[in-house]
Amino acid sequence: MPKSKSAKGAKGAGKKDAAPKKKSSNWDRIQELEKELSSMQYNKRTQHHYGLVRAKIAELKKKEEARSAKGPATTGYSVRKSGDATVILVGFPSSGKSSLLNVITNANSPVGAYEFTTLSVIPGLLEHKGAKIQILDVPGIVQGAASGKGRGREVLSVLQNADMALILVDTLRPNALKVILNEINDAHLRINKVKPDVRIRKKAKGGISIGKTVRLDLLADETIRSVCKEMRINNADILIRSEIGVDDLIDVIESNKVYIPGLTVLNKIDLVDDTRLEEIKQEVRPDICISAPQKINTDKLKELIFNRLDFIRIYCKEVGKKADMEVPLIMRRGSTIRDMCNKLHKDFVAKFRFARVWGPSAKFPGQLLMLNHVITDGDVVQIHLK
Ligand SMILES: Nc1nc2c(ncn2[C@@H]2O[C@H](COP(=O)(O)OP(=O)(O)O)[C@@H](O)[C@H]2O)c(=O)[nH]1
Ligand SMILES: [Mg+2]
Structure with a gap:
């Protein structure tokens, strides 16, 4: 980007x-x-x-x-947050949002050659390496959502709860990027910027x-x-x-800005020759080039989303049992044991006594650690409650 x-x-x-x-x-x-x-x-x-x-x-x-x-509130945009992270998919009509959603998630969104096929927010669930990532197709944004045209408030609230923006640009309209970035900016999001x-x-x-x-x-x-x-x-x-x-x-x-990571994805690379593709890449500087329906690089994209969300995998070990190495708890890099407790159960922080940690963040296996300890990818954590 x-x-x-x-x-x-x-x-x-x-x-x-x-x-x-x-x-x-x-x-x-x-x-x-x-x-x-x-x-x-x-x-x-x-x-x-x-x-x-x-x-x-x-x-x-x-x-x-x-x-x-x-103005009157509409309900079309009240999407419940679920999973480990929410990614918003932003792009011009017909850039291939529905096609991409259908390929990388469980969604079954109508794909059409017409503009404005997508009329409300369509959620899809991407499961990758144990993480559940909610991807939302939010069509309103490039139609002036931020400037209060129509459903501004609802679109804004969806965007401001997102953990990442996936900006989809197609090879036929590379200059869409500027317009989209402008709208995102107006929606109080700051992409790939440090606060x-x-x-x-x-x-x-x-x-x-x-x-x-x-x-x-x-x-x-x-x-x-x-x-x-x-x-x-x-x-x-x-x-x-x-x-x-x-x-x-x-x-x-x-003080109402939300700083989130973003990925720029160039779609429909199958429609242009190599020379033209190079030109477009110079202009758009995408993080990845794909073709959604032909599944070119779509698996790579999943991995890229996972990494850009800064996920780490933590394995929980119940007292007296072996650690569950099958299903990780997905946390964000920099999370503490407190964050982990909060994610597991609303009472855990109040009832917390101590934790034992095996793995990269522990000085020795089974180290006794408290709520402020920062956990890292691959840690096995056992929480002891009152
Ligand atoms: N050739 C080609 N067509 C695509 C690609 N992605 C989407 N399309 C087509 O573009 C049209 C619009 O796609 P759609 O997913 O509905 O776009 P949306 O409006 O952004 O949701 C459909 O006819 C798709 O089949 C692609 O990578 N290559
Ligand atoms: Mg669509």
Whole structure:
């Protein structure tokens, strides 16, 4: 996936199809401002103005979202989360989402040569190496879900609960990627990005004070102050510990962003010759190239999804019994024994006495460990309760 400079997140947004005419004046203003941004270079000299425009857009979008959330709720998007992780499948109509869902999961979704075959969220279950991965085909997203067109709120809630985004682009429309990334961005998701290390502590008076442990060439203190003001923070202590741009700052202030991994998948590779495929790969920079119906690389894709979700396998050993090495408990890298207890049973943390661990994370077999211990792939864990 192309790593766009953080400051350019909104690029191209102004080129989006104009929203239906009867929108609020907020919406008109957003479009105007986005147009202004798209024609602006981000550099030392412009960053102040750029920041202000971005902050204004953020504020207006917040208002618009609040407005659209007041509309009648639809039930089409209430999908219960299940399994070890939820992956959202995002792509243009006819990019092959249903075909892919049918190949890698147990779903039986209608495949059609027509656009908009998929009308609501379709879940499928992918089972791989003991992990149960829920994959959701969410068609609404590329139709302006984030900007409050129609079912915005429901689509957003599905997206924000996802653990990963699988972006499907087909060889016939490689430029879909930009549009999709834009929509995802608008839906408050940040794909393959590390959450900026910035702390903002609001206070009653004293203005804005800024502390930094890094050099910020493209974000002057003056810009930080103006952006804060624009977003109604007048007094705060700000501590910045990672190299951020103005977009990151706005993300931190809004504090509603979800940082998840993503995979870019290029589908329909059977429809182009090698030369054209190379050209498209240069443009899209996919993580993997597939053909869903012909099952080219679809097994590899399963493995890629498993790995990108940072899964680890933990084997549970009941007291007095041998460990169950058949069915692992799937956890995420960095999980602790507490996380594991929470996943097993709601009472386990309260009743916890200690755990014994055999395997890579233990210093010696059967080491006695407590809730904060970080477990690793292949550990065998025995939990002792009160
Ligand atoms: N040749 C080819 N056709 C594909 C591929 N993937 C999907 N299709 C076709 O593209 C059309 C749309 O697919 P579908 O899965 O319904 O797309 P969706 O709208 O994204 O769910 C159908 O006719 C599929 O058979 C592929 O890899 N190669
Ligand atoms: Mg479909």
